[in-house]
Amino acid sequence: MPLSNRPLTPAQVRYYEEFGYVAVEGLLAEEEVAAFLRHEAERPKDTPYNLHGHCLDERYRYLAAHPAVAGGAQQLLQGPPAVVQTMLLDKSPAGGQGIALHQDCHYLPNEPNTLMACWLALTETDRGNGGLCVVPGSHRLGLQAAHKAKDPGEHAVWENRHAMRDRQGREWQETLVSFEIDVDPERIRYLTVPRGGGVFFTGMTIHGSYANRSENRPRIAFAVHYVHRGTWVLREDVQDTMPVLSL
């Protein structure tokens, strides 16, 4: 199927532009979700993918280049997408940690800024099992001050050194932490996204999640981060973006 199909309606595109995100049901068919989860359960886990699953694993690449997923990204970017990273976000019941509210541009500085994501629900997801939250309209606020996440009962807490390189070849190191932006709780929207649905959001949209407090409902999601082809990503580990060619 060619990428040029336009999976999103004009109303969905307008919603994304206005609020910085749009939730869309049925991006993946049930057989596609089931095939991915089967593959994930069976694959050897000895080599961590470290954000590069789309380069190493045909099933990860399939989701990252899927016509409805990459096609939606192409529509919203108004041009050809390139994959920066892929992540499987598997949050177990009874306390699996969330990712504190953040903007992806803190983690993935890029020039000019075209960063966006498609987050896919591979199980039913809602507030009760640590579903995705967004702050509508936050993509218009600029990059917000953030501190290291404080509550390991709720969120993953970490710190990493990263090699950076700009277009001119200048190199340096930066410390990235599990960023957290303090947000008025009233502004947080807790999304219910059914299995196979997804959420497109910009690299400036504040989003994240809380711990999975359900007794027995895993929350599995798959996130693909894209930039417009030709964008420079400053972090060296994800600098070689993968253009999404016609499928």
Ligand SMILES: O=C(O)CCC(=O)C(=O)O
């Ligand atoms: O799945 C989550 O809990 C958060 C995902 C996220 O932060 C992202 O996809 O950038």
